[in-house]
């Protein structure tokens with residue numbers, strides 16, 4: 176469907192019909208939040224929603240881009256000083272620049288894109304945008320970058336052109352995702368493993384608070400800074416500690432009086448989260464979804480109380496899930512708004528969704544949006 180939308184829009188915008196079409200997905204993350212930039216593990220999966228683009232080289236040195244959903248057009252060059260003002264266009268510009276820096280001979284092109292990952296809902300719409308263009312430009316301009324390099328280029332786009340010092344989870348899974356599989360990724364070595372995910376008798380569902388987060392709003396970068404501060408304090412005593420991933424609670428105790436209480440709490444969350452990802456992997460191998468769910472609740476309370484990236488609406492949805500007997504629930508993604516991810520028994524699904532909608536509506540005057548999760552393939556040509 177989106178394929179038709181972008182083809183039609185491309186023809187209307189540029190008067191030619193033979194554009195190539197590419198798509199890249201958003202993601203969920205079962206567990207392992209704010210662990211990627213700590214060199215640790217994440218457990219995401221690509222979803223059936225994302226960004227679809229139509230694109231054609233135009234033989235010039237300029238990019239003409241049209242954001243269908245915003246009805247906005249931007250035209251810009253490919254040199255560092257040509258950065259466009261619109262934030263959506265900076266992703267297109269940034270990924271082009273990052274591919275050029277990596278030796279791909281990106282020239283001018285015309286493009287349109289549309290998305291069905293909600294913006295700012297913690298499902299990585301921006302990574303989907305970066306990955307779609309990374310994949311397409313590498314293909315169209317005969318680049319030889321592998322998907323690892325494309326993921327790094329997407330991450331570098333966030334760092335250098337969008338002001339978010341993100342980790343690599345979102346771009347990686349948007350490129351490497353595989354239908355019906357979660358991806359266990361070691362964010363230090365980039366070794367990964369697919370995990371078939373078919374929880375018999377359970378469903379994964381997202382509830383969107385409709386609170387929009389703004390990751391760039393320094394809070395995210397500040398969390399990362401706290402982690403680096405504590406890691407370097409620990410490293411002074413334990414040179415083998417490269418990232419918080421390598422630290423233990425005992426090491427953290429040793430530096431308790433050298434770091435702020437806030438930084439201490441941030442690090443305590445990350446060390447706990449690293450252990451939780453491993454526990455969830457073991458539990459999944461055994462088909463033990465009760466343990467998976469318990470760990471999800473632990474992550475939520477860590478993100479809410481220690482890492483402080485939750486918000487009232489997310490906490491309310493988490494409490495409702497708990498009261499309904501949902502197996503696992505937590506804030507997903509960077510936080511500060513967006514969705515909870517819920518692991519719920521089939522038999523409880525309808526009553527949970529009904530209760531969540533009723534109670535959220537009564538409190539906030541609107542219902543949370545509900546997204547059933549379908550784990551799908553990564554970036555591709557259509």
Ligand code: GLA
Nearest residue numbers: 208209341342343344508509
């Ligand atoms: C955002 C970032 C990711 C990751 C998550 C939190 O989605 O882009 O790199 O840090 O937040 O797990």
